[in-house]
Amino acid sequence: MLAQTLRKLEQNGIVNRKVYPVVPPMVEYTLTPIGKELMEPISMLGAWAEKNAEAVQKARETYEVREDPYALILTETR
Structure with a gap:
């Protein structure tokens, strides 16, 4: 459920998602300018x-x- 919510936030331009090519997998989320407005x-x-x-x-x-x-x-x- 969390992954779906984060994907929707990314789709709507609220967060940026950065995937690092490491083991174990690492993903970083940051607010976009419009996300910061929220x-x-x-x-x-x-x-x-x-x-x-x-x-x-x-x-x-x-x-x-x-x-x-x-x-x-x-x-x-x-």
């Missing part, structure tokens, strides 16, 4: 996720209870 928005998204983690968890629990009446029993016993 650092700030991704950092902001991470900060948002940390800030809102508790609210997101509460929303998940509320959803579970609404969708599965037995989830309330499980939530209360935790």
Whole structure:
């Protein structure tokens, strides 16, 4: 799965991939200029996720209870 993700990032111009002709095989990934531009928005998204983690968890629990009446029993016993 990681290899597929890295290939897609390479395909989209986010990372460069350099393969070294050594044994064992060695591959190096670096950010392209456009990849470096993503650092700030991704950092902001991470900060948002940390800030809102508790609210997101509460929303998940509320959803579970609404969708599965037995989830309330499980939530209360935790």
